[in-house]
Amino acid sequence: MAIASAAILCLATGLLVVSLGLGRGFGDASSLLLRACLSAGFGLAAFSVTYFLARVSGFVWLWRIDLAVFAILLGAYLLVRNRSTITVTGSNHHQQESAPRWLSVAFLAALGAALCSAIIRALGHPYGSGWDSFAIWNLHARFLYRGGVHWQDGFSPLIPWSHPDYPLLLPATVAHFWTVLGHETPAVSAVIGLIFTFITAGLLSSALDILSGRTSALLGGLALLSSPFFIELGTWQYADVPLSFFILATLVFLHLQDSPGMMALAGLAAGLGAWTKNEGILFVCALLVSRLVARTRHPVSSNNGDPVGRFSSVWLLFTLIPVLCMVGFFKRFIAPPGDLFSDAPTMLQKLADPMRYWAVLRWYGKEFLRFGNWLVLPIPLLMVFLYFIFGAKTRSRANPRLQASALALGLTLSGYFFIYLITPYDIYWHLRFSLARLFIQVWPSAIFLFFLKLGPELSEVAVREP
Numbered sequence: 101m102a103i104a105s106a107a108i109l110c111l112a113t114g115l116l117v118v119s120l121g122l123g124r125g126f127g128d129a130s131s132l133l134l135r136a137c138l139s140a141g142f143g144l145a146a147f148s149v150t151y152f153l154a155r156v157s158g159f160v161w162l163w164r165i166d167l168a169v170f171a172i173l174l175g176a177y178l179l180v181r182n183r184s185t186i187t188v189t190g191s192n193h194h195q196q197e198s199a200p201r202w203l204s205v206a207f208l209a210a211l212g213a214a215l216c217s218a219i220i221r222a223l224g225h226p227y228g229s230g231w232d233s234f235a236i237w238n239l240h241a242r243f244l245y246r247g248g249v250h251w252q253d254g255f256s257p258l259i260p261w262s263h264p265d266y267p268l269l270l271p272a273t274v275a276h277f278w279t280v281l282g283h284e285t286p287a288v289s290a291v292i293g294l295i296f297t298f299i300t301a302g303l304l305s306s307a308l309d310i311l312s313g314r315t316s317a318l319l320g321g322l323a324l325l326s327s328p329f330f331i332e333l334g335t336w337q338y339a340d341v342p343l344s345f346f347i348l349a350t351l352v353f354l355h356l357q358d359s360p361g362m363m364a365l366a367g368l369a370a371g372l373g374a375w376t377k378n379e380g381i382l383f384v385c386a387l388l389v390s391r392l393v394a395r396t397r398h399p400v401s402s403n404n405g406d407p408v409g410r411f412s413s414v415w416l417l418f419t420l421i422p423v424l425c426m427v428g429f430f431k432r433f434i435a436p437p438g439d440l441f442s443d444a445p446t447m448l449q450k451l452a453d454p455m456r457y458w459a460v461l462r463w464y465g466k467e468f469l470r471f472g473n474w475l476v477l478p479i480p481l482l483m484v485f486l487y488f489i490f491g492a493k494t495r496s497r498a499n500p501r502l503q504a505s506a507l508a509l510g511l512t513l514s515g516y517f518f519i520y521l522i523t524p525y526d527i528y529w530h531l532r533f534s535l536a537r538l539f540i541q542v543w544p545s546a547i548f549l550f551f552l553k554l555g556p557e558l559s560e561v562a563v564r565e566p
Contacts, residue, residue, distance in 0.1 A: 106280040114143025116173035121365035134306035137299040145372045148272035199314040207318040210325040221335040226286040228337030240271035257436035265435040269376040270339045289337045297334030300345040307352040312555030320551045327472035340537045346373035348544045360415045367416035371423025386511035394504035447522040460520045463531040471536040490557040
């Protein structure tokens with residue numbers, strides 16, 4: 101009963117957060133799915149934040165903080181609930197498009213196979229898979245839950261192999277539900293992993309349905325669900341799939357509408373990505389740079405159809421900065437320094453070694469074709485092929501938002517490249533055991549941007565009679 105009440109409160113908290121930004125619009129099925137997926141993700145994130153605040157403040161009545169946060173959000177929503185319905189950027193005819201039946205059947209088959217595979221793996225590996233699941237993420241959750249007044253000892257530099265500098269969204273969420281239950285159980289971590297896996301797929305499909313049409317939604321969802329490693333990684337109880345959710349949510353909000361509420365949700369999603377993994381901090385930097393470049397290349401004028409203009413970034417920063425302050429507090433006062441930037445002279449030597457560039461570049465090329473563990477045809481290769489066929493028709497339709505989002509992902513991947521150049525570990529070992537997971541972090545967002553770009557052309561081809 102306690103866990104059910106906590107789950108309902110978690111989802112309701114997330115729903116209020118999302119509703120504050122989305123307003124009262126979005127009444128069709130795809131928009132309801134979008135709201136549900138976002139509510140689940142933001143609700144889990146809210147539980148991690150409240151648990152961390154309770155630990156830092158020493159407040160033992162966790163449920164009082166949860167209810168206080170819910171009450172504040174509810175009061176804010178009641179104050180703004182009568183505002184006008186949001187109009188989503190994009191063509192309204194997309195929502196009326198009907199996809200071919202064969203595509204719907206293929207999508208449902210992929211969804212069913214992914215669900216069965218994920219549940220079987222979660223039942224067969226209740227404690228997760230791989231070193232990181234028990235040596236980092238679940239270990240941190242146990243320190244948070246068991247530590248009492250000494251919980252910070254779990255983030256000691258004496259155990260560097262546990263990466264005590266990693267952010268706490270996933271461990272704090274798990275520890276929150278353990279506290280509600282009154283005991284530890286691996287089922288909590290497993291269920292949270294499954295939730296993030298399938299709300300990411302749901303967010304991708306629903307957002308594409310709204311912005312690009314039903315065919316794009318089914319094709320995009322099919323591409324993600326047909327990536328075996330994405331489904332597998334979601335059951336490992338790592339933080340890579342949750343990070344992919346928040347990166348995708350950030351880009352979805354940026355494309356739905358350039359309104360204050362949407363920008364605030366985008367900033368919050370980006371900040372929560374930084375609260376999920378260190379790579380999320382890199383994405384935040386890439387996002388800010390990409391928006392600065394976009395504003396420089398496409399100056400805002402009063403008649404360009406932008407309802408917010410130069411002040412849109414203010415709303416993004418309004419929610420981003422508080423979350424970054426929380427991450428900074430954890431990094432400065434609780435966690436020890438990370439291991440990647442510990443030796444500046446050695447870093448400079450590695451940056452001057454051309455063989456390291458060649459090694460990383462080769463691994464990028466290989467992983468591009470295999471990171472999803474595809475059995476037959478690598479989906480990224482198929483997407484490149486489709487772009488060369490249909491991309492020429494879309495080049496005349498410049499989309500500053502799409503360009504800025506693509507630049508953000510490109511800068512994120514470039515940042516990963518730089519980290520491999522300076523890594524204190526053996527470069528081949530580091531690439532072998534992490535690069536595929538880093539690609540998965542941006543894979544849902546890459547699919548989203550691809551089908552935003554080529555969606556109309558692919559829809560025309562898909563609906564033609566054989």
